[in-house]
Amino acid sequence: MLIAVLSGFLLALIAPAVCAVSREWAGWTLALLPAALFAWFASYLPGVMADGAQVITYPWFPALDIQLSFLIDGLSLMFALLISGIGTFILIYAGGYLKGHPDIARFYVVMLAFMASMLGVVLSDNLISLFVFWELTSITSYLLIGFDHEDMNARRSALQGLFVTAAGGLALMAGLVMLGTITGSYALSDVLASETVLSEHPWFTPLLLCVLAGCFTKSAQVPFHFWLPNAMAAPTPVSAFLHSATMVKAGVYLLARLSPAMGDSELWTLLLSLFGGMTMFLGAFMAITHTGAKKLLAYSTIMALGTLVMLIGIGTHYAMVAFATFLIAHSLYKGALFMIAGILDHETGTKDVSEMGGLARLMPITAIFTVVAALSLAAVPPLLGFVGKELMFEAVLGAPVLGGLLIVLAVGAGVGVMVAAGVIAIKPFFGERRETPKHPHEAPVSMLAGPVVLASLSLLFGLALFIPEQALVGPVVTSLGGAADKVHLSLWHGINVPLMLSGLSLVIALAIFAFWSRLQPSLAILREAGGRFGPEAGYFRIMEWLTRIASWQTRVLQNGTMGNYLITLVMTTVLITGYTLLSQHGSTLRVPVPALDSGFAWSIALLMLVSALFASITRSRLGAVASMGVMGFSVALIFILFSAPDLGITQILVETLTVILLVLVLFRLPGFIRLSSPLERGRDIVVAIFAGVLMTLLILAATDLQFFDPISAEQVARSAPDAHGRNIVNVILVDFRALDTLGEIFVLALAAVGVYSMINLRAEDQRS
Amino acid sequence: MNESNTLILRTAALFLMPLQLLFSVFLLLRGHDEPGGGFIAGLVASGAVVLFLFSYGVREARSLLRVDPRDLLAAGLLFGLASVFPALLVGDPLMTAQWWYLPMPGGGTLKLSTPLIFDIGVYLTVVGAILTMVFALSQAESDA
Structure with missing residues (x-):
């Protein structure tokens, strides 16, 4: 399981090599991984259908109670199948769409990492690892939306998506921590099984708001929906993946996942129904105001996301069945339609559908499957979209709150998507043939594979409803706390209210379409x-x-004055630390009798004193640096004297390099001029004395107090048997506290990059 | 900082530098048991290159190093990260030290471990960081 989730990241590492071997076939080769994952996830289906959820755990940071554990049940499995299945076709499609693009290797790397993070989100059982994967999808989608990074618009859209989703992500983190604290476990499976009634906890309202903020931003709910249409700046394969199976579905996934635990509250039902309903209507309405094929589809995705959120909010049995069915239907047709929009753009050279016409004769296969997918979008029988829409109407009719409003919104949204489906299927392919910037012909196999398979599945699932019912919808409903045996999908329910609502929206849609x-x-x-x-x-x-x-x-x-920075830093430290020291420890200090028993040690101390004094009064910079060096070497001598050879060596080396660096900088400075007034110098002396006194007091306090037994004895004892090393300093650095060291080398690297860019940017400014 | 014209320094640097580099590797490898370790060894190694730089100039030092110090920096961080994962593969918590003992011809055993990989990462990062700064500073010097 671990390997299944991480394999995407691993393959991303070697993707450039695959591209280097064969650019032509890289898409097909790389697509083998998601295809294999799809098969592998599918092999879990029978087990989940029979026995329900499974949890697989790997320790990660056991000390922090962070596990890499995976929860496999109907819900996560359905998402995993969609991600890997659609991912397969997306990679193949990208091979055709981005053929000859110089950066195609980079595309594959980020795309695979994106897919892997998305799998991580839906499969994680631990809240913390879920959050990590969640943020990874934000970051990788940022890189994907901004793939065309020389385009200003793409960069801006990518940044917008990142800001909105990452802001929501912060709220989500707060929400997840609260959730973990309330239930006492960070494992989703425990949270869901927990006996605590969340909605009666005093923290419930902030918890709910934080989680919703995270999910609504991710899943583009009103009023955060605007980033999603702008994300169209991404290459089409990305949009297709982002909209159909990943990213925006992450928020929907998490809401669905938490609905058994939180869904019993009235606030949850109200907020989700209201925002979902509004998003649904607005998305459908915005869709028909656009003529760009991708924009139009993007808004219809917003409509679908709104529908899904609303269904989770309604939370009845029908709503859950509708949720699962609608989600599958939407992923299939939306993936297909986006890839088709990309084909149209690719073949005709324009994105605007109102400029296309009569393409059916030139691109017959594309035309047929567009119509199939669009029919599913428009919810026409016998496609799966129709079943989903009927169930949605059924669920809305049984909504516990806001019933009337939701019905109006749902019918309105139904009208909107039908018009949108008509526009996307009819305008480009039928009617008068129009001249387009490029002469279109049928797309290559790699680009057709995805739309053909996905659109066919929409039809197949619609005709053979028992397949999605048994394999996907049933297990999903079970994992949402419903009863799978009550799930029954069918095309024909008899003449009832939902059917009449469908008919009504079809009539209005036809009228609008005629005058579109x-x-x-x-x-x-x-x-x-x-x-x-x-x-x-x-x-x-x-x-x-x-x-x-x-x-x-x-x-x-x-403000650029070095002296001010230093004063601020030093005085802040002195005040805060000094206050803590005095209030916690008091002013009684025992000054220990210096343990310097030889004249040698005394002379070193004297040397340090003299060099410090000289450094502060000399007018020569080089002199100051050199005397600081003397001071540093004396400290090293002290270390050696007290038998800490590692520290001594380090001190000597650091001191040497510091002097070298200072000397290098020194030559760039102008000559020594005294600019400060006596008053300012007096202030500096006071600050320096404060800092010195504080440090002395701190050291005295540290040697004076001994709250706990020093851990050095234990570490010395453990060093050789546990860590196979006799040098404790090094064992602590690279083994016991390796995480700290890892952090430190990153800081070191950042500092080096900072120095480098500061010097080089300065040089460039001067040249220009 | 232009290259020095002192013949003594130039000659000495030429002889000292290989010794210093060798010594740094020695410090790195013995670090787990005796005084030494990646950080100290990295400082010694960068000291060696800096000495060479002072006597022969930035351009010579760069061509001697062959790789950009920034690449060393990145390689060091990657080594550091890479040492974290082997534990996961054998089912231990992340970052648990793994040891491999390889018998060597002649009766000795070669001790390899993830802390060693980690230490190499520290070594490379330290060398990379210091040389990035020193090269940038002295380059700006000679450009100005």
Whole structure:
């Protein structure tokens, strides 16, 4: 299991090598991994159908109660199958779509890492590792949206997506920590099985709001929906993957996952139904105001996400069945339609569907499968989309709160997507043949494979409903706390209210579709008004303020005078540490009799004193540096005297290199001039004395107090048997406290990069 | 800092540098049992290169090193990270030290371990960091 989740990351490491061997076939080769994963996940299906959830655990940081554990049940398995299955076709498709792109290797690397992180999100059982994978999807999707990094627009959209989802991610982390604290376990399986009634806990409202903030931003719910359409700046394979099976579904997944634990609260039902319903309607409405194929599909994704969230909020048995069915249907047709939008863009050279027409004769296969997928989107029988839509209406009719509003919104949304489906399926392929920037012909096999298979599955699942019912929907409903044996999908329920609602929306949709081209100008006006006053404008306002506050605090805190920085740093330390020291330890200090028993030690101490004095009064910079060096070497001597050879050697080496670095800098400085007034120098002396006195007091206090037995004895004892080493200093560095050292070498590397960029950027500025 | 014209320093640097580098590897490898270790060894190694740089100039030092010090930095971090994972593969918690004993011809055993890999990472990071800074500073010097 561990290998299954991490294999994506591993393959990402060697993807450039695969590309180097064969650019032509890299997409097909790399797609073998998700295909194998799909088969492997599918092999879990019978077990899950029979016995329910399984938890597989690997220790990760047992000391912090962080495990890499995986929860396999109907819900996670369905997501894993969608991710790996659609991922397979996306990789194949990308091979055709990005053919000859110079950075295609980079694309595969990030794409595979993205897929692996998404698998991690849906399979993790531990809340912390779930969060880590969650953030990884944010980061990798940032890299994917900004793949075309020379395009200003792509960069901005990528950053917007990252800001929105990462801000939500922070809230989510707070929520997950609260969840873990309340239930006393960070394992999802324990949280779900916990006896604590979450909704009666005093922290429930903040907990709920934090989790919702994370999920709503990730899953593009109103008012955070704006990043998703902008993410269209990504290459089409990314959009197809992002929308159909990954990223935006992460939020939906987590909501569904937590619904058994939190769904009994009224606030949950209300918020999810309300925001989901609004998102559903707005997405459908925005979809018909756009003419760009990808934008149109992006808004219809928002509609679908809203529907899913609303269904989770409603939370009845019907809603759960509808949730699972609608999710599968949506992933299939949306993946197919996005890949088709990419084909159209690729073959005709334009993104605007109103500029296309009559392509069916030139691209017959594409046309057929577009129609199939679009019919599923429009929820026409006998496709799976129809079943999902019927169930959705059924669920809305049984909604516990806001029933009337939700029905209106649902019908409105149904109308919207039907029009959108009509636009995407009919405008480009039928009617009069129009000239496009490129002469289109049928797409290559690699690009057709995905749409063909996914659209066919929409049809197959619709006709043979027992397959999704038994294999996917049933187990999902079980894992959401429902009864699988009550799940029964069928195309024909008799003439009932949902069917009439479907019919009603179909009629309205046909009317709108007939006038779609003529309605465009007035719809565009509405869209612009929305752009000016909508939540996206709020986002830009916030970003503007962020920059303004950042530049204000930079001007105040980083004013460029080295002396001020030092005074601020030193005095802050003195005040805070000094206060703590005096209040906790008191002012009684025993000054131990110096243990220097030889004249040699005394002379070293004297040498240190003299060199310190000389360094502070000399007018020569080189002299100051040299006397500081003398001081450092004396300290090293002290270390050696008290038999700490490692420290001594380190001190000598560090001291040598410090002097070298200082000398290198020294030559770049102008000559020594006394600029400060006597008053300022007096202030500096006071600050220096404060710092010195504080350090002395600290050391005295440290030697005076001994709260615990020193751990050195234990570490010395453990060093040789546990860590196979006799040098305790090194054993501590590389074994006992290796995590700290790892952090430190990263800091060291950052410092080096900082120095390097500071010097080199300066040099570039001067040249220009 | 231009290269030094002192013949004595130049000659001495040429002889001392290989010895210093050898000594740094020695310190690195024995570090687990005797005074030494990646950090100290890295400091010694960078000292060696800096000595060479002072006597022959940045360009010579760069071409002697063959790789950009920034690459050493990255390689060091990768080594450090790589040492973290083997534990996971045998089912121990992340970062648990793994030891492998390889019998050598002649009766001795070669002790290999993830702390050693980690120490090599520390070594490379230290060398990379110091040389990145020193090269950048002295380059700016000779450009100005």
